[in-house]
Amino acid sequence: MFHVALFNPVMPANTGNIIRLCANNGCQLHLIEPLGFDFEEKKLRRAGLDYHDLSKLVRYPDFSTFKEAMGKRAIYAITTKGTARYTEISFQADDVLLFGSETGGLDPEVMEQIAPRHRLRIPMQPNNRSLNLSNAVAIVTYHAWDQQGFAGGA
Known part of the structure; x- marks a missing residue:
């Protein structure tokens, strides 16, 4: 299944929602520090409900450690600065979908490590x-999973 990576997430409720989402769609969740909250925060636990035990979650101290762990997997950055729509990509089952912080997106140093053709955007109305973050993760992961025929789903 796909890998969802959150770089420097700062809102515990969003991360909790994404934990629940990944438990339901089978994605492996990766959290890249620093985190903008305590991992034991009540909002994180409440949003994730009882799905924390069902999700596959790994934490990394920084982006370079994460990138090394991903090996040769394709990494797609989902960003408002994307050069292609997420719907223009044929995702493979082990691809990585990277999302930036709710307040700052992806750091320029991280973005430089992602090939321009792997920088994807979700269309929206002008001037927005x-x-x-949790909505963006849901949109892209379910689209990618749909391309796989919802393999493994009920």
Whole structure:
């Protein structure tokens, strides 16, 4: 299944929602520090409900450690600065979908490590800044999973 990576997430409720989402769609969740909250925060636990035990979650101290762990997997950055729509990609089952912080997106140093053709955007109305992080993760992961025929799903 796919890998969802959150770089420097700062809102515990979003991360909790994404934990629940990944438990339901089978994605492996990767959290890249620093985190903008305590991992034991009540909002994180509440949003993730009882799905924390069902999700596959790994934490990394920084982006370079994460990138090394991903090996040769394709990494797609989902960003408002993307050069292609997420719907224009044929995702493979082991691809990585990388999302930036709710407040700052992806750091320029991280973005430089992602090939321009792997920087994807979700279309939105003009003059809007961005979507909610957990909504963006849901949109892209379910599209990618659909391309796999919802393999493993009920």
